[in-house]
Amino acid sequence: MPAQPSAPGSRPTLEAVAARAGVSRATASRVVNGGEGVRAHVVDKVRVAIRELGYVPNQAARTLVTRRTGAVAVIIAEPEVRIFSDPFFSRQVRGISKELTAHDTQLVLLLVEDRGDYDRIERYLAGGHVDGALAFSLHTDDPLPAITRRIGMPTVYGGRPGWTGGPGEPGGVSYVDADNRGGAREAVRHLLERGRRRIAHIAGPLDQTSATDRLDGYRDVLRESDPALIAEGDFTSAGGARAMAELLERAPGLDAVFAANDLMATGALRVLRERGLGVPGDVSLVGFDDTEQVAEAADPPLTTVRQDIEGMGRLMAGLLLRTLARGRTATAGGAPPESVITPTTLVRRASS
Amino acid sequence: MPAQPSAPGSRPTLEAVAARAGVSRATASRVVNGGEGVRAHVVDKVRVAIRELGYVPNQAARTLVTRRTGAVAVIIAEPEVRIFSDPFFSRQVRGISKELTAHDTQLVLLLVEDRGDYDRIERYLAGGHVDGALAFSLHTDDPLPAITRRIGMPTVYGGRPGWTGGPGEPGGVSYVDADNRGGAREAVRHLLERGRRRIAHIAGPLDQTSATDRLDGYRDVLRESDPALIAEGDFTSAGGARAMAELLERAPGLDAVFAANDLMATGALRVLRERGLGVPGDVSLVGFDDTEQVAEAADPPLTTVRQDIEGMGRLMAGLLLRTLARGRTATAGGAPPESVITPTTLVRRASS
Known part of the structure; x- marks a missing residue:
């Protein structure tokens, strides 16, 4: 492994960027995260400071160039053998894929074979390679919600998460579910x-x-x-x-x-x-x-x-894309979580 | 869309980095791409110059921090409905997944629904979100090989590519196939x-x-x-x-x-x-x-x-990981392509 460009301690901080640009840390942070609500000449000042200092935000290369990746992670919290054998998953992925494609967004499917994979998935998500995540088939003690909260990754869940309203949990999360x-x-x-x-x-x-x-x-x-x-x-x-x-x-x-x-x-x-x-x-x-x-x-x-499995996939993707377009996260911060419950229908066939 | 940090023309170039560090462009380039074969004190000089100038390589955030992403793309050139219905694909993915997991590398599955998706896939691959690619089930006129060559993405193919040795083609590519x-x-x-x-x-x-x-x-x-x-x-x-x-x-x-x-x-x-x-x-x-x-x-x-479908998946992943460890690309440059043909066995059952 080649050495890192510099020791962690010597990396320029966001505070240093703010000081050099003559703005508050909050303003510098806003510029790093897309620049929404910041006046153009201030954005320019902060960007010059970022460039001059060689500032690299910890969590995301994307924020360095203040550009979205145009990609969204889909995380199915089931072993690959389940994903490929239950048509539920391919249908949900199909719905997600259609909606993302319609918005020129790359679907990036991450497989979770077991709990040990989550450290690596956290690193990948935190690395700024995707703008947001869609996660489904979670189990109650799944580590993913804590991960996405920790790294501030906008996330929409497929299926009502079991941890909503639990002790120490935030107000809520965005999800799409069936009745x-x-x-x-x-x-x-x-x-x-x-x-x-x-x-x-x-x-x-x-x-x-x-x-x-x-x-x-x-x-x-x-x-x-x-x-x-x-x-x-x-x-x-x-x-x-x-x-x-x-x-x-x-x-x-x-x-x-x-x-x-x-x-x-x-x-x-x-x-x-x-x-x-x-x-x-x-x-x-x-x-x-x-x-x-x-x-x-x-x-x-x-x-x-x-x-409507495919429809739920489309709704999940649509909810996330709208969240991203607003530049807020679905899991934390000021944006209220949005959830959709889709209706079910009894289909009568010969088995009853 | 927020404006880019600066007009393209004003971005610091690799030449500027080389000049500031007092090294040749080739040396600067080698450092940007991992630093292999460059003496440590030269690497340090180039990295200081990169940091001071805020140099951002065009194609890859990873090279900015001279760090691999720890992720590999798997591209299956078939519509999602084929991928989920033919167990061949899940088996191949299983083999790849096992090998990548054993090397703490994240598998990133990119779906290709139709040819129109390739522009987006090229942007994603060129964006530095993965270190290499594994591609299988390609068709003879598939745009993927041209894309991976153009962006210099180390790639190993599953199945002998149909274009090998064609007019204007490079010497060869790395692939794993059955007999x-x-x-x-x-x-x-x-x-x-x-x-x-x-x-x-x-x-x-x-x-x-x-x-x-x-x-x-x-x-x-x-x-x-x-x-x-x-x-x-x-x-x-x-x-x-x-x-x-x-x-x-x-x-x-x-x-x-x-x-x-x-x-x-x-x-x-x-x-x-x-x-x-x-x-x-x-x-x-x-x-x-x-x-x-x-x-x-x-x-x-x-x-x-x-x-041995799963075994071929493992071999593909292993070949790519070795290529990445050597810091060369499998599709171009000095590294000779490597290919493996695995044996087949007739299994006699009741249908014959």
Whole structure:
């Protein structure tokens, strides 16, 4: 490794820039971060000082040249094997990609295989290589929110973050989500209407709000539900199969299953078939998501709760781009967080 | 947009840095690009001059602080819908990701939806946000090689590039490939050994060398093959189905099909079943790739040519990291390009 240009202590500071330009530190900072609201001749003075001193802001090369990178990071907090096997992710990325492309912004996808990757991701985000971040499929103890807050990276989340309003948390964050709870209620009501009485639920991983919100919706309708009728899965087909086997063990008389996503529903379907149980004859089955590769391709095709996954991706990207255009951050500072909850629709097919 | 810090003309040049440091332009350039082969006290002099003048190299913020970004771009020259539906890509990315992670290097995935995206990708690559690039699934007229050459971005290709040795091309590029031609030969010889005589081929898109090399391997063995037995697909399942229907129309007596990848083989399988043709009873079928999600999951499971997709990903990343460690570019300059051809293996299953 070549040595750094100078010892950290000898780097010119923002204070030195401000002093040389004869302005306040706040004004110098504003110029470094884009110059909005600063008069042109003041901007020029600060830039001259930056150049003369060779000032390099700690966090971002972009701010050095007071230019945006024109790129946005997309961070999916799931191992690559999940990202490529669940069409939810490709759809969300497609929506994001369309919106970013329409605004000539480069999508930069960062993979997170495990927690150890976050140090490196923090360095990359802090390095000024992207203007903002879109993050989805976060788990409650995910380190990403703390990272984006620490480095002041404007961020919009896909899915309501689990930490909102927690102790020591800021007022809120910007996110786009589906009406998970309302959609789950509709799924369960539909099964009741079909005459089903022992309705089980295969939940997603309960460290994600999409899973807990759907479980809450199930409980809203079935207030006295037998706990034996609820099993936790992990949003994969294999996890759905395991949960289904567990449910059949604990509650063999079940006559319906609401799975918190389509992939888990296909795993459940496989187990039901192996046990000689007909769908929907013996057991009615409803999923969540509605992707053609999974819900429509299943045999029988799945009744499911449709969420507009691609549309949510576009909304996330749009929210972030508007935040960036205003020159404020979505996660901190003066800008109030914005959130959008998109509606869900029950799509009836042969499985119920 | 805030104005640039100064008019382009007034920016300090590399010549000015060299003059101030009392070194040649070549030496100053070497320091800007990492300082390899330059004595420490000379490096220090140049860095002082860089700092004093506020010199900002045109192409890369990284070179300003003579620090690598610690990130590598992965560019897959296919629309997102292909990337997420063909397990080949996730496997290749997995191999790359493992190797980069082992060297604490951030993987930055850039999606290319269409040709119009390349201007933006060039800006991003030229912006100094990554140290090098890994590109795969290129087509013969892909603009990417010209871009990486123009901006001097060290690049390793997945798959032998079709333009090597073309007029006006540089000596060569670094790439990792499988022995596509040898693997295809083995597939066709296997079908001959099974007693098949009317062996058809579903080729991949013929603007990719992986497709033309496999077609060449088929022709190596069947020198007198009837052109009616060859149809071009596009490496997707739907394309394989279309090609199969075309082949059955033109050559109804065919008794075997070698498809240039597994996804096309599954499409062919669907069409054969629809026509009431048994596999392997009436028609033997062999694919290429060997991914468990496709080849093993098919009914019957596919005989196929296995290539070590993940291993090729690791090799690509390793080749690039070594190139970067040497501080040279893989595409131009003094470093000779390095290429690796990995062996293939025929995996016999029920479809043949």
